[in-house]
Each structure stands twice: as structure tokens, then as C-alpha cells.
Amino acid sequence: MARRYDSRTTIFSPDGHLYQIEYAMEAISHAGTVLGVLAKDGVVLAAEKKVTGKLLDLSAASTGGFGGSGEKIFMLNTNVVAGVAGLTADANSLVNYARQAAQQHLFRYNEDIPVEQLAQRLCDLKQGYTQYGGLRPFGVSLLYAGWDPHYQFQLYHSDPSGNYSGWKATCIGANNGTAQSLLKQEYKDDITMEDAIGLVMRTMSKTMDSTTLGSEKLEFATLTIDPKTKTPLAKIYRPAEVDALLKKHDLAKKDEDTEMKAA
Amino acid sequence: MECSFALTGNGYVLVASDTTAARSIVKMKTDEDKTKVLGPHLVMTYSGEPGDTVQFAEFVERNLRLHQIRHHQALRPQSAASWIRRALADSLRSRSPYAVNLLVGGFDTSVAAIREETEAVGGEPKLYWIDYLGTMAEVPFAAHGYGSYFALSLLDRYHNPQASLDEGIATLRRCIDEVSKRLIVAPSNYKVRVVDKDGVREVEL
Numbered sequence: 001m002a003r004r005y006d007s008r009t010t011i012f013s014p015d016g017h018l019y020q021i022e023y024a025m026e027a028i029s030h031a032g033t034v035l036g037v038l039a040k041d042g043v044v045l046a047a048e049k050k051v052t053g054k055l056l057d058l059s060a061a062s063t064g065g066f067g068g069s070g071e072k073i074f075m076l077n078t079n080v081v082a083g084v085a086g087l088t089a090d091a092n093s094l095v096n097y098a099r100q101a102a103q104q105h106l107f108r109y110n111e112d113i114p115v116e117q118l119a120q121r122l123c124d125l126k127q128g129y130t131q132y133g134g135l136r137p138f139g140v141s142l143l144y145a146g147w148d149p150h151y152q153f154q155l156y157h158s159d160p161s162g163n164y165s166g167w168k169a170t171c172i173g174a175n176n177g178t179a180q181s182l183l184k185q186e187y188k189d190d191i192t193m194e195d196a197i198g199l200v201m202r203t204m205s206k207t208m209d210s211t212t213l214g215s216e217k218l219e220f221a222t223l224t225i226d227p228k229t230k231t232p233l234a235k236i237y238r239p240a241e242v243d244a245l246l247k248k249h250d251l252a253k254k255d256e257d258t259e260m261k262a263a
Numbered sequence: 264m265e266c267s268f269a270l271t272g273n274g275y276v277l278v279a280s281d282t283t284a285a286r287s288i289v290k291m292k293t294d295e296d297k298t299k300v301l302g303p304h305l306v307m308t309y310s311g312e313p314g315d316t317v318q319f320a321e322f323v324e325r326n327l328r329l330h331q332i333r334h335h336q337a338l339r340p341q342s343a344a345s346w347i348r349r350a351l352a353d354s355l356r357s358r359s360p361y362a363v364n365l366l367v368g369g370f371d372t373s374v375a376a377i378r379e380e381t382e383a384v385g386g387e388p389k390l391y392w393i394d395y396l397g398t399m400a401e402v403p404f405a406a407h408g409y410g411s412y413f414a415l416s417l418l419d420r421y422h423n424p425q426a427s428l429d430e431g432i433a434t435l436r437r438c439i440d441e442v443s444k445r446l447i448v449a450p451s452n453y454k455v456r457v458v459d460k461d462g463v464r465e466v467e468l
Contacts, residue, residue: 109338110345117334149375150336 010133018019021130024139024160027086032072033173033207034083036143038155038181039196043145043222046200047072047083048173048208049217079112079232080146080229081221085173086160087139094140098122112232115146119156127162137161141172145223146234148166153223169199179207180215193224201249213246215239264448265310266410267297268438269366269392270422271403272431274384275459276368277466279309279435281410281450293452301327302337304370304386306456306463307347310407311395312362319354319361323347339376340369340389344399352397364407365393370458387461407436413445414438427458436468 013019032048049071073083076098084091101121105113122142129137137160144156157172158164169187171179182203191199200220205213220242226233236244264285269278284295298308300321307323309316310374327346331337338346344367354361381387392398392405404418421434435455443449455466 108346109342110351111339111342114334114336149339149373152374 008078011129018130018161021137021161024086025141027107027139028141028160028173029176031085031173033171033175033179033204034072034085034141035169035171035179035183035200035204035207036083036145036155036157036167037169037187037191037196037200038145038153038167039193040190041153042193042222043147043153043155044193044196044200045073045081045083045143045145045221045223046204047085047219048204049219051088071219073221073236075234075236076118076144077106077112077146078234079148079223080115080144081120081208081223081234081236082145083143083172083219085141090138091140091142094122094125095139097125112148114148115144115154115156116148116151118146119144119158123158123162123164125162126158126160129188129248130161142174143170143172145221147223147225170212171203175207179203182206193222197222197245198249201246213244215242218242218246220245264405264409264446264450265297266408266442266446266450267308267310267364267366268410268414268418268435269368269390269404270326270418270431270434271368271388271390271424272382272428273424274370274386274388274424275428275431275457276306276370277391277428277431277435277455277457278306278308278366278368279439279453279455280310280366281408282454283450284313286313286337293450296454298454298456299324300456300463301343301367302331302353302369303373303462304458304460305337305340305343306368306458308366308407309363311364315361316363318386319351319363321348337459339371339373340367340391341371341401343367343369344389344391344393344401348391348393348397351393351395353399355395360395362395364395365391366405366407367391367393368456368458370460372460375387388459409446409448410438410442411460413441419439428459432466432468439468 032050034036037044074095076082102113126138129135141159146151155167156164157170169183186199220237223234267280280297282295283293284291300306301324309320369389369466370386371389376387390402392400392402403424404422406414415437454462
């Protein structure tokens with residue numbers, strides 16, 4: 001019985017479940033935590049890296065020129081950054097697809113793809129694997145932080161089933177329940193970027209197992225509007241910048257007014 | 264001969280197209296609407312090869328409607344115009360190109376288009392001049408056809424981007440009157456539409 005309805009992704013069990021999809025979602029809830037908070041003047045993303053170790057050689061890690069270590073947080077387009085939780089190899093494939101979709105939109109309409117449309121494109125692909133047989137679904141959930149002229153700053157979440165939803169603050173991966181209840185308690189409407197960064201840092205430090213946070217365990221990104229050009233500005237922090245931010249924030253815990261900008 | 268004009272003002276775009284349908288030297292009718300409302304805040308005039316014009320305009324109309332249904336959101340004027348230009352440019356490089364000239368007028372109501380100084384007008388007027396070769400330019404005023412030889416110099420002199428709707432209509436009438444006076448084969452009637460924050464509506468001259 002146990003093996004009858006979970007060997008194929010596309011067959012319903014008698015009680016109406018698609019087990020493979022649910023297993024994929026279960027796998028994600030063991031992956032590194034990814035956290036997103038929507039502020040009134042930007043969006044913050046943070047991600048926990050699971051693959052660490054002294055012997056891991058990160059010197060050749062492809063940052064794509066955007067900073068970061070390119071493991072959990074990716075730039076999908078000039079107006080969208082995404083954090084991924086789940087199978088890294090699957091995520092790379094989806095990131096590639098998303099970047100291509102965004103460029104196709106730019107080619108057709110001469111505008112950056114609206115954030116929801118990009119999330120939709122990826123979800124159409126993911127949904128396909130719950131319906132067409134023979135293949136396994138993508139074992140990836142994503143958080144999209146983006147900006148477009150229609151709805152300004154936005155935060156979306158999508159899962160392996162192809163569902164997506166918009167959030168003010170949310171979390172995927174390990175301990176997402178704990179993180180979400182923390183966010184629910186502390187989130188306020190009209191939160192500023194500075195407070196949002198603080199909220200993300202605090203929640204992240206409480207969610208992660210390790211006692212000390214460092215750039216080897218954490219990726220961090222923000223999406224704001226460039227005050228000069230009035231266009232979206234995605235920033236994926238470099239390891240040194242993440243450390244500086246953590247340091248400054250730890251100091252800033254007593255004095256909230258301290259500037260928390262990375263050096 | 265076919266003429267179309269368009270101009271922007273304070274919080275609106277005016278587009279006008281003659282209503283003559285001619286074949287060879289014969290005027291077939293004078294109440295042909297050669298404008299198309301493409302969305303809640305988007306309107307287009309079309310002229311060129313008879314047959315191509317209506318076919319292409321309907322193609323654009325249906326595709327933009329489909330986009331709106333799929334995404335619960337109309338394309339912004341800039342994106343719609345870019346898409347139309349691409350459709351024409353691709354057509355030009357096919358076996359059966361469309362020979363159509365367009366003026367696309369729209370009003371960008373997206374939140375980002377409403378800046379402090381445009382808060383009262385509720386967005387930004389946009390106007391695009393597109394020809395059958397797939398050339399596109401965003402312009403403050405535009406014209407197609409023989410009428411453009413008379414109208415553009417007038418618009419150069421009298422166009423004011425901050426003009427009220429009445430002033431804009433007066434400038435448009437000036438263009439039409441000049442064409443009627445000087446062009447040997449001037450069209451008799453025009454269809455005029457305005458697009459602003461409230462949408463697209465027809466204007467009587």
C-alpha cells in the first residue's frame with residue numbers, strides 16, 4: 001500500500017494526495033532557512049547556508065558580479081532577487097529558467113518583467129511536473145523579492161506544487177514555523193528598511209542552530225530604489241559586508257539609531 | 264488623403280484620424296473609424312494599405328486584450344507600444360508584411376508613473392509614433408500622411424505640453440483647418456479621441 005501511490009508524481013492516492021509533491025515540500029522544510037521581509041521602502045532577504053566547512057574552497061565561487069556566494073540568493077533580473085530552499089541543483093535550473101523568462105519579457109515589452117508574472121512563469125513550469133508523468137518535481141521553494149511599477153515592492157513565495165502567494169514577511173526551509181510566528185509577532189505595517197534588516201537578523205539568529213552568525217553561514221540581500229535613478233537596486237551582500245552588517249547590528253542592538261549600512 | 268494627428272497635454276493625449284475610406288480616385292465613404300481603443304487607457308490610429316490596416320489593428324486589439332485577461336492588468340503604454348512595434352518589425356521581415364502606420368496614445372496610471380508633480384492628473388500621458396518599417400519614437404506630438412507636412416510645423420510652434428484639454432483641442436483644430444485649406448485632397452471629417460486618467464472617450468470638434 002505504502003508504495004502504491006507514491007512512486008509516481010502524477011497519481012492521486014485514494015484520499016486525494018499527490019505524495020511525491022508532499023515529499024518534495026517535506027524535503028524543503030529541512031533545507032537551509034530563507035527569510036524575507038517586505039518593508040515600505042524595500043525588501044530584505046536572508047538565507048542560511050548549509051554547505052560549509054573549513055576545507056570548502058569558495059575562492060572560485062561564482063558571484064556573477066553581484067556579490068554573495070551564489071549558493072542561496074540569486075539575482076533573477078534587475079528588479080528581482082530570489083532566495084531558494086531545497087535541492088541546489090534543481091534551484092540552479094529554475095534560476096536559469098527565470099533569468100531567461102525575464103530577458104524574454106524585456107525583449108518583447110521593453111520593460112522589466114512584473115514580479116508576479118515572473119513568479120507565475122516559474123509556477124507554470126513547476127505545476128507541469130505535478131501533472132505530466134515520468135519526471136520528478138522540482139524540490140525547490142523560492143522567495144522572490146522584487147519591485148515593479150504596478151505594485152511597487154513585493155514578496156512572493158512559490159513551492160514545488162506550483163502554488164504561489166504574496167507575503168509581508170515569510171520564511172521557508174528549516175524551522176520555518178518558529179520563524180513565521182516570530183515574524184508575525186514582530187512585524188509592523190510600514191516597517192522601514194532599517195527595522196526590517198534588524199528584524200531579519202534577529203529572527204535568523206533565533207532560527208539557526210549555530211550560536212554565532214557569520215558570513216560563512218549567512219547570505220543577505222536587499223532590494224531598494226536607487227535614489228538617483230529611481231530604478232530598482234538589488235544588492236546581494238559580499239561575505240565581508242555580511243560580517244560588517246552582523247557586527248554593526250550586534251552593536252546596534254542597544255542603540256537602534258546606529259547606522260546599519262554595510263561598509 | 265489619409266491624415267492622422269496626435270498631441271499630448273497636461274494629463275491627456277489627443278489622437279485624431281480622418282474618416283475617409285478611398286479606393287483609387289474614388290472616395291468610398293467618409294465615416295470610417297480608423298482608430299482603435301486597445302485598453303482602458305490606450306488608443307491607436309491606423310492608416311496605410313487598405314486591408315492590412317484593419318487586420319493588423321484587430322490583431323493588436325485581440326492580443327492586448329488577451330494579455331489583460333491573462334495577467335489581470337493591461338500593459339502600460341510603453342510596453343504595449345514596444346510590443347506593437349515588434350509585431351510590425353517581425354511582420355516586415357516575413358513573406359507578407361503589414362504596411363501600416365500608427366499613432367499610439369496612452370495614459371500610464373501605474374503607481375510609479377504618479378510622481379509628486381503629476382499627482383493631480385493621475386499619471387503620465389504617453390504618445391508613440393510608429394511607421395510601417397517598425398520605427399518607433401516617443402514624441403510630444405505626431406502626425407502621419409500628407410497632413411503631417413502642414414501639421415508638424417504648426418505643432419512645433421503651438422504645442423504646449425502643459426496645455427489644458429480645450430487648448431489642446433484648439434491646437435488640433437488649427438492643424439486640421441490648415442490641412443483643409445492647403446492640401447488638394449484634404450479629408451472632410453475626423454474622429455478625435457482623448458485618453459486621460461478616466462480612460463478613453465470621443466471628443467467632438
